[in-house]
Amino acid sequence: MSKQDYYEVLGVSRDASEREIKKAYKRLAMKYHPDRTKGDKELEVKFKEIQEAYEILADSQKRAAYDQYGHAGVDPNRGGGAGHADFGDIFGDVFGDIFGGGGRRRSQARQGADLRYNLEMSLEDAVRGKHVEIEVPALHECEECHGSGAKKGTSPKTCPTCHGQGQVQMRQGFFAVQQTCPTCSGRGKIISDPCRKCHGQGRVERSKTLSVKIPAGVDTGDRIRLSGEGEAGELGGPAGDLYVQVHVRPHPIFKRDGNNLSCDVPISFTTAALGGEVEVPTLDGKVKLKVSPETQTGRQFRLRGKGVKSVRSGVQGDLMCKVVVETPVNLNQRQKDLLKELDDSMGTGDEAAKYRPKEKGFFDGVKRFFDDLTS
Known part of the structure; x- marks a missing residue:
């Protein structure tokens, strides 16, 4: 009985990509797997055909031989050696990306954790920008073992449980679940003689002082990222980042709304009625504000360019002065x-x-x- 064309078995064209072949196999394997077909012999044969077709077409060399010579080019009796794939290997290859890696070796090196530093600053400093020095406690690579965690002169050994993979696979019927190796905690290596300084951790905690440039115009909630200034990585992994989180303290006079500032300006009953000039504070010093006659409480005057320069766009905000007419108090009889x-x-x-x-x-x-x- 002649064999069916492998491309037809998987339902793909002869110029299908590796991804298309793998996708087609996943779909058919899940449909015709014996755990689902409940002992149907005909469907079991179909499943074996699907396995065989995938085994050939997923291998670039075997696929090239099949494309040139047909089934004869991959016949195991003629030295081609196609055969049938072991179910465990196929399971790991096809369903691995669903259940977490499928036996692929994961990098043992781990990136260090990101750190956050909360920086409180005054409104004046936030508006003008400044350089600040901060002290950050973090984990750094151990100088004694250079991050290996092993005593000087020794080195970590491959974990005998996971064979360096960092994970073990638990199978239950049709499904497989990847779990962190309980022996090495996912590192893939074990340390029999730990470093005395870091106790096998490969990192030690110490503080470092950093000079941080705070750009002009920052506001509460803004973050400044310092690349590579977080915790050291494990087993040669890259360091994490440090995020400086800005918090601007409340100001006794000004309130901030984006790039604009606002403040209340009390004026006398006489100035409100007759008009006049009053001194108004700004972050750059005092300026004169001309008050129109018959000004009422709540009226706002805009001082252009006296707000905050945006840290992103460079646009200069304004200062909004809200007039509050003050009722006279402690009047003598003549004034009354x-x-x-x-x-x-x-x-x-x-x-x-x-x-x-x-x-x-x-x-x-x-x-x-x-x-x-x-x-």
């Missing part, structure tokens, strides 16, 4: 009489409304509200 005289001069009713339009508008609204309730 003058205010009373001023109030009397404004008259009552409609005459007073032209001096206090908001007051009249408010009480007119209140009157309409109660009239609606009683109507």
